Amino acid sequence: MSPLPEESALPNALPHTTATQVPLRRLQRSMDARHLIMIALGGVIGSGLFLSSGYTISQAGPLGAIIAYLIGAFVVWLVMACLGELALAYPVSGAFHIYAARSIGPATGFTTAWLYWLCWVVALGSEFTASGILMQRWFPGVDVWVWCLIFALALFTINAISARVFGETEFWFSLIKVVAIVGLIVFGGMAIFGFTPLSTEHPAAPLFSNFVTPEGLFPGGVAGVVVTALAVFYAFSGSELIGVAAGETKDPGKNIPKAIRSTVLRLLILFVGSITVIAALLPYEDAGLTSSPFVDVFEYVGIPYAADVMNFVIITALLSAGNSGLFSCARMLFSLAEEGHAPRVLQRLTRRGIPLVALTVSLALGLVSLISSVIAPQTVYLVLVSIAGFAVVAVWMSIVASQFFHRRRFVREGGDITTLPYRTPLYPVLPILAFVLLSISLVAIAFDPNQVAALYFGVPFVGLCYLYFWWRYGRRGARPVVAVSEEAAVDEADDPVAEEPVRQSRG
Numbered sequence: 001m002s003p004l005p006e007e008s009a010l011p012n013a014l015p016h017t018t019a020t021q022v023p024l025r026r027l028q029r030s031m032d033a034r035h036l037i038m039i040a041l042g043g044v045i046g047s048g049l050f051l052s053s054g055y056t057i058s059q060a061g062p063l064g065a066i067i068a069y070l071i072g073a074f075v076v077w078l079v080m081a082c083l084g085e086l087a088l089a090y091p092v093s094g095a096f097h098i099y100a101a102r103s104i105g106p107a108t109g110f111t112t113a114w115l116y117w118l119c120w121v122v123a124l125g126s127e128f129t130a131s132g133i134l135m136q137r138w139f140p141g142v143d144v145w146v147w148c149l150i151f152a153l154a155l156f157t158i159n160a161i162s163a164r165v166f167g168e169t170e171f172w173f174s175l176i177k178v179v180a181i182v183g184l185i186v187f188g189g190m191a192i193f194g195f196t197p198l199s200t201e202h203p204a205a206p207l208f209s210n211f212v213t214p215e216g217l218f219p220g221g222v223a224g225v226v227v228t229a230l231a232v233f234y235a236f237s238g239s240e241l242i243g244v245a246a247g248e249t250k251d252p253g254k255n256i257p258k259a260i261r262s263t264v265l266r267l268l269i270l271f272v273g274s275i276t277v278i279a280a281l282l283p284y285e286d287a288g289l290t291s292s293p294f295v296d297v298f299e300y301v302g303i304p305y306a307a308d309v310m311n312f313v314i315i316t317a318l319l320s321a322g323n324s325g326l327f328s329c330a331r332m333l334f335s336l337a338e339e340g341h342a343p344r345v346l347q348r349l350t351r352r353g354i355p356l357v358a359l360t361v362s363l364a365l366g367l368v369s370l371i372s373s374v375i376a377p378q379t380v381y382l383v384l385v386s387i388a389g390f391a392v393v394a395v396w397m398s399i400v401a402s403q404f405f406h407r408r409r410f411v412r413e414g415g416d417i418t419t420l421p422y423r424t425p426l427y428p429v430l431p432i433l434a435f436v437l438l439s440i441s442l443v444a445i446a447f448d449p450n451q452v453a454a455l456y457f458g459v460p461f462v463g464l465c466y467l468y469f470w471w472r473y474g475r476r477g478a479r480p481v482v483a484v485s486e487e488a489a490v491d492e493a494d495d496p497v498a499e500e501p502v503r504q505s506r507g
Contacts, residue, residue: 079240088421089406099399407428
């Protein structure tokens with residue numbers, strides 16, 4: 001295997017070497033750091049925070065829920081610290097499986113890609129359905145399936161125009177959610193100390209009296225905090241989307257580290273801040289009984305039309321997550337096709353650098369997932385949802401393991417770590433700690449009857465992926481390598497010269 005390329009020389013593209021085996025540039029680099037940050041926030045901040053945060057508090061108690069979110073934020077920081085180094089070493093689209101394929105093995109990369117793709121395909125169906133149900137608050141006469149098709153068409157159009165249009169749309173989608181959360185933290189924080197200028201009732205300052213429950217500070221015990229922390233890991237899923245978008249980011253050497261640092265900090269403030277406010281204002285015994293604790297807090301502080309405002313925000317959150325999910329699915333399929341592990345037609349790009357075939361296939365199968373949720377909720381859809389839940393932690397484990405082996409190989413082959421544009425701190429302790437914590441979370445799932453199905457279906461799915469890969473491609477995973485230029489490739493139907501010679505290379 002050839003030495004790794006000089007990583008400090010990767011401001012925009014990675015040299016095409018035997019060691020890296022990634023194309024210089026197939027998609028257009030048109031997104032800035034602010035787009036990356038909002039894409040990550042858009043993938044993370046969804047209905048889980050807006051709708052389920054009260055249930056989290058009821059399970060672990062007010063203080064226990066805050067601790068669980070702090071643990072979750074810490075694990076996210078560990079994973080993102082590993083992601084930063086890898087995203088600059090391999091700044092390509094759909095990069096998770098590239099990390100694993102180059103650092104661990106091609107079969108692991110193949111499995112990682114299909115796990116993550118399936119995770120978002122399943123999410124697409126649930127996001128469309130939930131959005132349609134919420135729209136019936138204002139349009140009760142319109143069937144849910146009509147809204148599903150309208151939203152699917154809208155997100156497809158946004159993704160089909162260009163990466164920059166997607167990034168800009170996601171920026172504004174995510175901004176709406178962030179403004180809602182900041183509003184909750186600011187007005188709710190004032191209400192904790194008795195300052196409610198918008199309210200006509202002006203309730204007394206509760207301070208943090210709700211933290212002391214009849215059962216003590218931890219009504220669910222340590223077990224309640226641990227189980228809640230597992231759910232919080234899933235709540236933070238989506239932060240890794242920065243890696244998916246790395247191939248379409250301008251100046252990745254500058255923008256990716258900036259986006260990673262900003263994303264972790266903002267997630268910490270937004271999630272922990274909102275949970276603290278909700279826990280302080282809502283009585284513990286009532287927290288899990290409401291459809292949205294955000295509505296309760298907004299009504300408490302006197303925000304007019306709180307229920308309608310939050311209905312709009314939650315629909316935006318769902319569509320934002322679906323938008324990011326569709327983007328991720330298309331890039332994963334495109335990247336798999338580049339590796340030779342999916343039909344070659346999925347590599348086709350439009351003149352604007354959009355993998356339109358991969359985008360269409362992903363949306364179509366997302367709609368199939370939606371249909372299965374209606375006609376086979378206890379069989380097909382249960383399996384899909386279980387594997388999707390398992391995939392979140394499995395992909396994070398793949399990222400931290402890839403960073404561990406990538407750095408070790410880089411040093412062994414004579415690389416100077418001081419030349420890296422971004423270095424994972426505290427190596428090798430940090431990736432090892434992250435892998436151990438994530439492994440513990442998977443083991444703990446076996447003791448939670450609400451989540452154990454993730455293991456029942458997730459582990460066999462991983463095994464089948466490895467077996468299929470070795471049967472179909474062999475352990476080396478030989479793949480085509482396409483010679484590409486610095487410009488984004490175009491659809492062959494539009495440009496006959498886009499078809500490049502193909503040669504075989506060892507994986």
